Amino acid sequence: MNWLSNFVRPKISAMVGKKEVPDNMWQKCLECGQMIFHRELEENLYVCPHCDHHLRLDVGQRLDLLFDDDGYQKIELPDTASDPLKFRDRKKYTDRLKEARSTSGDNDAIIVAHGKMGGVPVVAAILNFDFMGGSMGLAVGEAILSAAHLAVLQEAPLIMITASGGARMQEGVLSLMQMPRTILAVNKVKEAGLPYITILTDPTSGGVSASFAMRGDIAMAEPGALICFAGARVIEETIHEKLPEGFQRADYLLEHGMVDMVVHRRYMRDTMIRILTLLCNPGPPADVVAIPPSPLPAKDEAAKTRNDGNRKNGTPGRRATDKKDARKD
Template structure:
């Protein structure tokens, strides 16, 4: 009887029992509560088909939506010191970092890639909220500095998609120092006369809003994104007054002049491509005919030869 119970019966049950539905087939919209089929949600770019709520997406999905033919190169970012303050609250900072890296398969909260967007070169950085709330730490600061240098090297626009809860408290003042560092990186872009475009997604708050997120030449946001320094709950508790409907959301800030446009995710690529194309053509048309640079090898060699022959040796 034991042989039948322990060996045969489990195999019969295994053959006849219907497998449970996988957990990841359906996703619940955090805004309207509707259950969305995962494949349909991905086809809709993680936008709810019922209420048009823009759900959070990671860097890989964002790059796939933006770069031409899904072709791009992710750059290797500089290494930073891990846990410089030996920080510990309820858990060690190193443990939190390890869990975040296992969850996202990324080293930190920002990934930078370059490729073609609408036929033009572009450098794009995407902040991942799933990595410790997208918090601004030393690694994110280094990523933005590296992205700025790459954009200058390639003479390409830099586009940043922001999503963060603010500065990373586990790195203390070292995380706050990334605010002026990223501001300097943006200033270098402006000195090189290269476009810096910021796309604010839900949520963009704290020290990120207080630094590079509000320094774009063009400020774009996704619909319904929370964009603020201090959240509405904190403000309500401080001033003890009820805030207006939609306070600190994209549409509210567009109305108040803090944003240039609010763009649906499905239209984001075409909008960015049009902006980049317009800027590129405008810069070219502004150059006098004699200042248009021909970068062919023959012209460069001729120019170098003339420079050498025309120069005088020091006496």
């Protein structure tokens, strides 16, 4: 009895009993619905191996993907008023901020870091969609100003990686003010002769897409990324027209000249390094070589020889004879 109780029964219970499985072991692709094992997803850079759908990356994963192995350094961002309007909907704005900060570990929806990509010093600003939908308020605006200022001081390109639902409604007109402020900030980078490159990820919308996100010297996007100002239903109900399928997706925008390139996540770092190398380390200029005149066709060469001979002998050429005959007439 002791043998059955102490050995056999626990074995049977372990075999048929319910096992605890971590919540993040499997993840469902939102596009095709396939379940993907977390290790396979990590190895594939969070791109679905079945349908190639690009799942969202968090801020740390995105920075690790782009920067060199020696890493990057985050900069301390200026403090701003947390709740200037004392806003409240179903919950206090201050409570929403506390919840987002405790979940993400960041102070707001943006991180600014500097380091090297392919050996080229860069400054990168990345919006965190997990922090209140990556919405832009006072803190995000000030952070972008700081990123632009640092890029000018370091004479480094500014890389902007966007994932946002737009302006933060809890800050009202103060969040809308960040649209012109951020445009002026990136213009300072451009005026300094430094590259400003944007990587548009899913989603990039609202006041962010209507301001600094679309101001890049080179605008890159991930496949399938939603890039828009307003939602498709809102636009259709406003203009009373049926719009093309997928007109707010990256591939459609590429076809219509709204972005410069759509780059698979697997090739994003290599593409970025090639662009930075081209813009920041172009190499010595090519030697200037004189281009010899092209040989004349046989007919033109014969006419030129005949005219040269006529001029030497004092005989007027054909055009001069024609003019003389015209004067007689």
